Amino acid sequence: MNIILDRTLDTPLYIQIADQIKLMIHEDFLHIDDKLPPIRKLSEELSVNNVTIVKAYQMLSDEGVTYKVRGSGSYIAPKPEELMAEISEFDNAENHSYNLRSTQYDMPEDTINFATATPKANLFPVTDFKKAINQVLDRDLGEAFGYQEAKGYSSLRASICDYMESFSVRALPEDVQIISGAQQGLDIIAKALLNYNDAVIVEAPTYSGAIATFRSRGVRIVQVPMLIDGVNVKKLEELIKRYKPKLMFTMTHCQNPTGYSYSNKKKETLLKLAETYNMYILEDDYVGELLYTKQIQPLKAIDLNDRVIYLKSFSKILMPGLRLGFMIVPKALNQSVMNAKEATDISTSGLIQKAFDVYLRKGHWHKQLTYMKKIYFSRYQLMLKMLDQHLPRGVNYYVPKGGILFWIELPKNRDSRDFYEYVGQKKIAIVPGDLFYYSNVKSNAFRLSIAAVTEGEIETGIEALGDYLRTYLSEKKQNILPIL
Ligand SMILES: Cc1ncc(COP(=O)(O)O)c(C=O)c1O
Numbered sequence: 001m002n003i004i005l006d007r008t009l010d011t012p013l014y015i016q017i018a019d020q021i022k023l024m025i026h027e028d029f030l031h032i033d034d035k036l037p038p039i040r041k042l043s044e045e046l047s048v049n050n051v052t053i054v055k056a057y058q059m060l061s062d063e064g065v066t067y068k069v070r071g072s073g074s075y076i077a078p079k080p081e082e083l084m085a086e087i088s089e090f091d092n093a094e095n096h097s098y099n100l101r102s103t104q105y106d107m108p109e110d111t112i113n114f115a116t117a118t119p120k121a122n123l124f125p126v127t128d129f130k131k132a133i134n135q136v137l138d139r140d141l142g143e144a145f146g147y148q149e150a151k152g153y154s155s156l157r158a159s160i161c162d163y164m165e166s167f168s169v170r171a172l173p174e175d176v177q178i179i180s181g182a183q184q185g186l187d188i189i190a191k192a193l194l195n196y197n198d199a200v201i202v203e204a205p206t207y208s209g210a211i212a213t214f215r216s217r218g219v220r221i222v223q224v225p226m227l228i229d230g231v232n233v234k235k236l237e238e239l240i241k242r243y244k245p246k247l248m249f250t251m252t253h254c255q256n257p258t259g260y261s262y263s264n265k266k267k268e269t270l271l272k273l274a275e276t277y278n279m280y281i282l283e284d285d286y287v288g289e290l291l292y293t294k295q296i297q298p299l300k301a302i303d304l305n306d307r308v309i310y311l312k313s314f315s316k317i318l319m320p321g322l323r324l325g326f327m328i329v330p331k332a333l334n335q336s337v338m339n340a341k342e343a344t345d346i347s348t349s350g351l352i353q354k355a356f357d358v359y360l361r362k363g364h365w366h367k368q369l370t371y372m373k374k375i376y377f378s379r380y381q382l383m384l385k386m387l388d389q390h391l392p393r394g395v396n397y398y399v400p401k402g403g404i405l406f407w408i409e410l411p412k413n414r415d416s417r418d419f420y421e422y423v424g425q426k427k428i429a430i431v432p433g434d435l436f437y438y439s440n441v442k443s444n445a446f447r448l449s450i451a452a453v454t455e456g457e458i459e460t461g462i463e464a465l466g467d468y469l470r471t472y473l474s475e476k477k478q479n480i481l482p483i484l
Contacts, residue, residue, distance in 0.1 A: 001021075001045065002029075014055035014056040014059065015059070017046070018059045021036070030076050033076060035074070035075050036057065036066065077242065107427075108427060111428065112457045113452050114453060115431045117316065119372070119452060125368045128359065129364075145350065148350040150341050150346065151174075151341070152177060152347070153353040156353050156360075157176040159361060160326050168301040169301045169310065175331065177326065177328075177329050178348050179324075179341065180325070181324065182312065182315070183313075184323075188337060188344060190214055191344070194217050199220045199221075199222050200219050200222065200249065201222050201240070201279075203224060203226040203250060203251070204226060204437055205436030206255075206256075206438075208435050208436055211436075215438075223438055230266035237273060240277045247279065248270070248281050248282070250262075250283055251283075252283055252298060253285065253296055254291070254402050257407060259401075259403055261400070267302065271305070271307060280333070283298060285298050287403040289369055290403050291401055292377050292401065298310060309327055312326050312327070317368065323352070324356055379458060380404075383458055386462035387462060389463075390463050391465075394410075395409065395410055395411070395469055413444070415443070416430075428465055430448055430465075431446060
């Protein structure tokens, strides 16, 4: 093995060895299931003590970079981009994420913003919500400002059960947990279920907010490649066997960022695997209402063994600043999830919960949903037409079944971060694909969102994007990725 040790450094030798093995994997000199040299052989080769190699191998195994086979030795675990190896320099990726958020706020006024997945404030149903708040205040007076049950306002939990019946999900109010937004739901599930060093499976790519949450718990994040009909289930089973994850995080419809949706067959496989390997599935249904072809059932609707935690955000259809969402929690997790919620913020704002209950019961939610769906559908159709007309050859896109996101793929040897910087200067905001991976991989894809662009902006923006792509692909030949 081509390992060079520098004995003048403060870094212990075993860390130098482990780091160089990681580098060899990263640079493709070592591959999945390759065997590492026997301890004695490597210690002789490097003129170090056996214990140094044992410590290096142990470190690699603890980090999930390698796996051990009893009586045989250490082998390379799946590639870094499929895993969580420290070499992924996730901190780097996280900084990108924060930079990107702040650039979204700081961007010049005339930027066409295909980056944000949050609707513009002019679509928010302020008048109806104001009426709901006033009604609660007139009815409950000071009571409106008291603490709520940690689980949530009981009348709202009952309304939510009625609402979920239209998605074929039958839940009892006692299984509903109100949360202050889906992001908090992720955090609460991580707190209730995961301990330091536990493994969690995420799709690759996935929602970057989920990566940030899991990372904050110090859990091992294992990525499984996302395909157009759901994750690679063969790979998933292999990873489950190897890492014994307690949880898998998934978006079964119109996944963020790809827009891909699971086939029924893959949904059934997920449930089977969860049952066989004693794993929970956290299903983030952030745009289930926005399916434009036909309504598709969430995983929770076919969850006969109570393995699915269903997570719902209202941010894409209602108002993100309400900080309101809910989960439907398997009975076995009910208490621990409620405890985690209580430890986090005692309860979600009583006034907002009560107002939303009135809003739901009076049919305003349904009205808002119909209104938003019409707007998004019209943008969606226009977007498909414009992408079809203006994307140059070699740039592909996927037609999602609904939602607000489009996943655009440059030729395989291109880095979308480079293109993101290029079009950013031309005042078009997009999100580069690397942001949605845990490991610090380069991605040739980028995400476009229609949440905050007008139809006029879609027309001018996509036409311009097509032109910039053509210029970029012909001029910027130097920015070719070295490894595909
Ligand atoms: C997939 C996904 N899940 C969860 C969230 C967080 O939603 P909330 O605003 O309800 O916290 C978002 C927000 O962008 C999202 O895209």
